[in-house]
Amino acid sequence: MWDAFISLMINILLYIYDLVGNNFGLAIIIFTILVRLITYPLTASQMKSSKGMQELQKSKKWQDIQKKYKDDKETLSKKQMEIYKEMGINPLGSCLPTLIQFPIIIGLYQAVIRTLAVTPLQLIKLSKHISDGANLIPINNHFLWMDLSEPERLMIFGFGVPVLAIIVTVSSYFQTKMISTTNPSSGGDDQAAQMGKAMQYYMPLLMGYFAYQYASGLAVYFVASNLTSIIQYALQGRIDFKKLLPSKSDAK
């Protein structure tokens, strides 16, 4: 099932690669944007749900029960569920679309990496996914200054600077920060908020590490994915640019 899904993605990726004149970097970017557009209803649903949760948490009724049952977690939880039901809000509504998107995103970059086969064993694995299109093999791995199958370094004054890893880290930071500023769970001082803040720093660093360490095709995917996501949020008018920069409260 998973392999069939990856095969589908690889074949679409190769189709785009063929269409854009054997430019794999461009194929990755176009495919990433397409997948992001296709999954946009899920993203929009997530944003809508987040907004509903935000409004709910600002309501007097919600804040009253927080105060009233602050020492009785069980009753608090029961009351919260009653309010959710009353207001027609699904508490999982903001994370469920993310969970559904997760395998799509994992599948996308698995497809990218598998298509960039540069060794015999990788090529054998790739052969199981390709229904046709052996004429496109081997894939042209060169894009801008990069070999997409190798970790990226741009030589500047004799030093190999990991430009893409830096872009991935910065764009991942803005993306996670942007999500957290629209996510109600990051508003308070509870554990969820702490987790949200920790994610703002760990995730970009982790993504940056992957971009630094692994094939630059993956980094191109990360950048395309992050920028598409940021643009989607911007088009929804849900970005508060003032909140995107690190603040003193983040450091606490």
Added chain:
Amino acid sequence: MKKILLLTLTLLVITLSVSACAGSGSRLSASGWAGLIASQDTAYLAAGPHIYAVNLNNGSLKWQYPSEPEKNVSFYAAPVLTDDGQLIVGSYNGFLYSLDPANGNLNWTYEEAEGRYVGSPLVTPEGIFAPSSDGKVYALSLEGVELWEPFQTEEPIWAQPSVTEACDCIYVASMDHHIYAINPKNGVQLWKTEGLGGPIVNAPSIADGTLYTSTFAKEIIAIDLDTQEVLWRFGTQGWAWASPVVDGEQLYASDISGNFYALDAKTGEQLWQVQPGGEIVSAPLVIDEKIYFGTSEGSFIIVDRDGVIQQNNSLEGKLYTSPVAAEDLVLVAPSEQEDLLIGYDPSGVRKWSFSLSEE
């Protein structure tokens, strides 16, 4: 606390998901399968971090190079012996090594290639011709000195170049879908074939003025060496990866879907076909009336010339490396198995095995 745990788990899952598939994209983790040759009483096995010299009498280790694994150094191309007593082997770090086959001592290295050595070099009296994944053929003297500017093709070259006595030329099959004939004295291109439809990753076979090759376009192709015209094409079910082998009037070929074919070498007409299971990416070995080949499911098959499977030895690992004949043995080098090398007698009875745990 639960949420912190959830965060940790999320990061862990992401890390594993990415590194599991992304790692393979890095040059440092690249891998293939063992390369093998044998001469007199020794087998030379290029398997990952080392070249092993194995005693054919009992499967014991004579020497290994390097003595300890070195960062970024791994070997998968089969080594080649020269007439003047050198063992030439290319590595994945783009270095070509000349070793003393008696003791594994290093003679010289050539470090100018920009790509990996996936295919074995060709050694002729004129020199060493090493194909690289940077798309070039490097020509060196037997002392490791460059003879001429590397010959450039459009895509990586994984196939060992071929040679025939009938022509003072070497034949280079490239992943750019073409086969080139070049002058070994100066590296000048004599001719190249039309686009053959798909990459070629293994050495063409040559017999009676005809060149036989396999392509990822699911074809076995016969080409007239005088005119470079295609004589016939045979369609396979999967990518044709392994070199075809000519034996008299028959041609043995295979594909990655696991089909093994016997064809009429003159017409390309199929004589018989077997499909024992698993991918076939290595050329068969023909000795007398028997044909030996391996599959990725670990099957070591012996089939007779009529296509009847005589024996199917099942191994734990995968057989991507071509079986090699040595004295009175048939050697197989499985991947993903503790035994790096197994010696069988020609009837398929296991005589010994070589594994690192015994050393």
